[in-house]
Amino acid sequence: MAPRRINRSEARRDFLKTSAGLGAFSILSSGVHASSASVLKIGLVGCGGRGTGAASQALRADKETELVAVGDMFDDRLQGSLAQLKGDGEIGARVKVSPDACFTGFDAYKKVIESGVDVVLLASPPGFRPMHIEAAVAAGKHIFAEKPVAVDGPGCRRVLEACRQAKEKNLAVVSGLCWRYDRPKRETMKRIHDGALGELHTLHTNYNVGSLWMRKRQPTWTDMEYQLRNWYYYAWLSGDHNVEQHIHSLDKCRWALKDENPIAAYGLGGRQVRNSSDFGHIFDHHAVVYEFKSGAKVFSYTRQQDGCYNDVNDYFQGSKGFCNVMKHTITGPDAWTYRRDGAEIDMYQSEHNELFASIRAGKPINDGEWMTHSSLMAILGRMATYTGKRITWEQALNSKEVLAPVTLALDNQKLPTPPVALPGKTPFA
Numbered sequence: 001m002a003p004r005r006i007n008r009s010e011a012r013r014d015f016l017k018t019s020a021g022l023g024a025f026s027i028l029s030s031g032v033h034a035s036s037a038s039v040l041k042i043g044l045v046g047c048g049g050r051g052t053g054a055a056s057q058a059l060r061a062d063k064e065t066e067l068v069a070v071g072d073m074f075d076d077r078l079q080g081s082l083a084q085l086k087g088d089g090e091i092g093a094r095v096k097v098s099p100d101a102c103f104t105g106f107d108a109y110k111k112v113i114e115s116g117v118d119v120v121l122l123a124s125p126p127g128f129r130p131m132h133i134e135a136a137v138a139a140g141k142h143i144f145a146e147k148p149v150a151v152d153g154p155g156c157r158r159v160l161e162a163c164r165q166a167k168e169k170n171l172a173v174v175s176g177l178c179w180r181y182d183r184p185k186r187e188t189m190k191r192i193h194d195g196a197l198g199e200l201h202t203l204h205t206n207y208n209v210g211s212l213w214m215r216k217r218q219p220t221w222t223d224m225e226y227q228l229r230n231w232y233y234y235a236w237l238s239g240d241h242n243v244e245q246h247i248h249s250l251d252k253c254r255w256a257l258k259d260e261n262p263i264a265a266y267g268l269g270g271r272q273v274r275n276s277s278d279f280g281h282i283f284d285h286h287a288v289v290y291e292f293k294s295g296a297k298v299f300s301y302t303r304q305q306d307g308c309y310n311d312v313n314d315y316f317q318g319s320k321g322f323c324n325v326m327k328h329t330i331t332g333p334d335a336w337t338y339r340r341d342g343a344e345i346d347m348y349q350s351e352h353n354e355l356f357a358s359i360r361a362g363k364p365i366n367d368g369e370w371m372t373h374s375s376l377m378a379i380l381g382r383m384a385t386y387t388g389k390r391i392t393w394e395q396a397l398n399s400k401e402v403l404a405p406v407t408l409a410l411d412n413q414k415l416p417t418p419p420v421a422l423p424g425k426t427p428f429a
Helices: 008-019 051-063 075-086 108-113 126-138 155-166 184-194 223-231 247-256 347-363 366-385 394-397
Strands: 027-029 032-034 041-043 064-072 102-104 121-123 142-145 172-177 200-209 264-270 285-291 297-303 311-318 323-326 329-331
Touching: 027 323, 041 051, 041 108, 051 064, 051 075, 051 347, 064 075, 064 108, 075 102, 102 108, 108 121, 108 126, 121 126, 121 347, 126 142, 126 155, 126 223, 142 347, 155 366, 155 394, 172 347, 184 247, 184 329, 200 247, 247 297, 247 311, 247 366, 264 366, 285 366, 366 394
Parallel strands: 041 064, 041 121, 064 102, 121 142, 142 172, 200 297
Antiparallel strands: 027 032, 200 311, 264 285, 285 297, 311 323, 323 329
């Protein structure tokens, strides 16, 4: 999901509200000691559109911040991001990245983390997120982690443990699952949690859209570079779009169910339209049913095909009411509609405002458990559609399947595209 345009005046007003009254309160966390007036140094890992947006929002969230280090797999992406950030009149003066603080390659994240930063923004392809989160926590850095945070069961286990350690170290871990930082969604979910729908039993969620970007292979690219530049179409990097994109919808369902985890999932999927080798091996549609111990079921649909009916919305039915989540309306005895009052703020900006305010207050947010479980719910769905089997939550969490190749090297000339999954024939691992 691309960053939305930010209302700057609202962003500043919201941050001032959040930060008011902190005074000269000092904080001490592993590796970070700062007063409310001291400069927090930011490092960016992953300089694509989402990473560039995150850096912009981080600098706007707190005027006493500086971007001092950046890392990406490729220099052209890194330089493009820096040029965009430096050219922004509001924040450009605080982009203080020297040439020797620009890092490329597979170990760029380590160099950013080791460069003296206080906060690290992790926005590389999701397949790298577990190792990046682990390294940031080990080094005592506060974290903003884009979604999802893993693409397989072993990755989820690594992130859960790292976020547990982050809590012990008093480090912030804020998730890029941005709807949780959206005021209208928060107000809607509060009413659901307070019983406006009664007992939730049927949650129907759609993320049906058209195709996304694709980069044609260049003659000089190795197999590894081609897959990295087209990371969306390889499950080891993106998790497939049920994980990378549809996680937003699945996270809203878990949120409504008070972060209850499903007990199992089954479904169907495949690739009908986006089926050439240009699009790697992922599916272009998934339909999954998630079962919950409470008896609730989530009926989940996601599709990336052009020329079709599109819908991105969530429809929740309970024993006494119905909610259209994206329209923020509830019908039934406790009927309600969210009325905007001008105090709303772009959710992408809000998550950074709250991250930095929590660091300043010495009460760092830790989204680790729920962001990882929402990632695993999406992975569970992919496992179900790829295999055609009913997969339990415990099977997904304890899976031994690691999707990443054994050797990570840009000069890897022979990195075959994994076979397209065949439901009923592809085994669960």
